[in-house]
Amino acid sequence: MSIRNSESWQKADSRMTEEGGPGAKFVPFASPLISDDEIAEVVDTLKSGWLTTGPKVQRFEKEFAQFVGSKYAIAVSSCTAALHLALVATGIGPGDEVITTPFTFVATANVILHVGAKPIFVDIRPDTFNIDVEKISAVITPKTRAIIPVHYAGQPCEMDEIMEIATKHKLLVIEDAAHAIAAEYKGRKVGTIGDVTCFSFYATKNLMTGEGGMVTTNHAELAEKIRILSLHGMSKDAWKRYTATGSWYYEVLSPGYKYNMTDIQASLGIHQLQKLEIFQKRREEIVKAYNQAFAGLDAVVPPFVQPGVKHAWHLYVIKIVPERLKIDRNRFIEALKEEGVGTSVHFIPVHLHPYYREKFGFKRGDFPRAEEAYDRVISLPLYPKMSDEDVGHVIEAVRKVATRYKK
Numbered sequence: 001m002s003i004r005n006s007e008s009w010q011k012a013d014s015r016m017t018e019e020g021g022p023g024a025k026f027v028p029f030a031s032p033l034i035s036d037d038e039i040a041e042v043v044d045t046l047k048s049g050w051l052t053t054g055p056k057v058q059r060f061e062k063e064f065a066q067f068v069g070s071k072y073a074i075a076v077s078s079c080t081a082a083l084h085l086a087l088v089a090t091g092i093g094p095g096d097e098v099i100t101t102p103f104t105f106v107a108t109a110n111v112i113l114h115v116g117a118k119p120i121f122v123d124i125r126p127d128t129f130n131i132d133v134e135k136i137s138a139v140i141t142p143k144t145r146a147i148i149p150v151h152y153a154g155q156p157c158e159m160d161e162i163m164e165i166a167t168k169h170k171l172l173v174i175e176d177a178a179h180a181i182a183a184e185y186k187g188r189k190v191g192t193i194g195d196v197t198c199f200s201f202y203a204t205k206n207l208m209t210g211e212g213g214m215v216t217t218n219h220a221e222l223a224e225k226i227r228i229l230s231l232h233g234m235s236k237d238a239w240k241r242y243t244a245t246g247s248w249y250y251e252v253l254s255p256g257y258k259y260n261m262t263d264i265q266a267s268l269g270i271h272q273l274q275k276l277e278i279f280q281k282r283r284e285e286i287v288k289a290y291n292q293a294f295a296g297l298d299a300v301v302p303p304f305v306q307p308g309v310k311h312a313w314h315l316y317v318i319k320i321v322p323e324r325l326k327i328d329r330n331r332f333i334e335a336l337k338e339e340g341v342g343t344s345v346h347f348i349p350v351h352l353h354p355y356y357r358e359k360f361g362f363k364r365g366d367f368p369r370a371e372e373a374y375d376r377v378i379s380l381p382l383y384p385k386m387s388d389e390d391v392g393h394v395i396e397a398v399r400k401v402a403t404r405y406k407k
Helices: 036-048 055-068 079-089 107-114 159-169 220-229 238-242 263-294 329-338 354-360 368-376 388-404
Strands: 072-076 097-100 118-121 144-148 172-176 196-200 213-217 316-320 377-380
Touching (some): 055 072, 055 213, 055 263, 079 107, 079 172, 079 220, 097 107, 107 118, 159 172, 263 388, 329 388, 368 377
Parallel strands (some): 097 144, 172 196
Antiparallel strands (some): 072 213, 196 213
């Protein structure tokens, strides 16, 4: 049964009115799908009196590990926290270099700076917008300690090649899978390939807990370090000190962080995970409709999917062709908004942000493919709460704008 026909989810209607335009249809860029299941679980948590890290976090971790196929899963407060913990736990610090892409949310690079290391950017492929594996080896130095591939929009990077490079140079691979829950690479789920994988459960993600994240790994010692660091560096199962079986006594083994997930967040995650397969099917239905509708537009390029992967479809990113339009990307976005469609841009390349320009001397032209993508991409609404009417409205708006401003 498709989500739009499920009675329990029809209560959360995605049809909204644009502010300032009574009755006008506006499809927002994103909107979470929360049903009575999540609400009842949160209420149960509130009534239980256990609000912070507790039994429901443990349950969520166990079920998430089973879903991904990893030996260990540690729930944390965000994907940013997950990435930071992965770097700290693996001993990356001052003087080290970490290779990643500039075409990502700035958190990917920020956490590298947080541990005192230096981000080394590698430009992207022009089709998938993922890191160009053919350019990685050229930037490896004796200071290089790790690679952070980012699975852009939910499409896995070329992990065989990345793991081969990492093995050759004895580097760690920390996957930024903020977009890639449920993605697969050559039959393997993202979350089981690199040394560590970091997921996001932010409000717009395929599985959401409002704020939150998860670390997965198959390395027992690394998992234990991350778990301890995530809660002030306190000894194992410190959260149990308030249970009937716990003890007030704990020891701080390392100066850790306040990165733990709460049972309130896990209450959402437990049921979101149970519905993830259905959510993904609805995303795929919308993607198929978009692909068919935009195939004949000269000025709009639908997303490219490489063979051998299962795309998670966190984002549906079109690329406009300015040479075939009378307007640029920014004006295209404004025109879509005027037609009642909310959009976003993923991403402003990290090296173009003022801090990174000033600290490292980056400038336009340093990573031309990332810059070209940034100038041309638009992320359209894509979420299971969308009705068929919503999808049709987005399609009509894109086609209308692309046709109206065609050269």
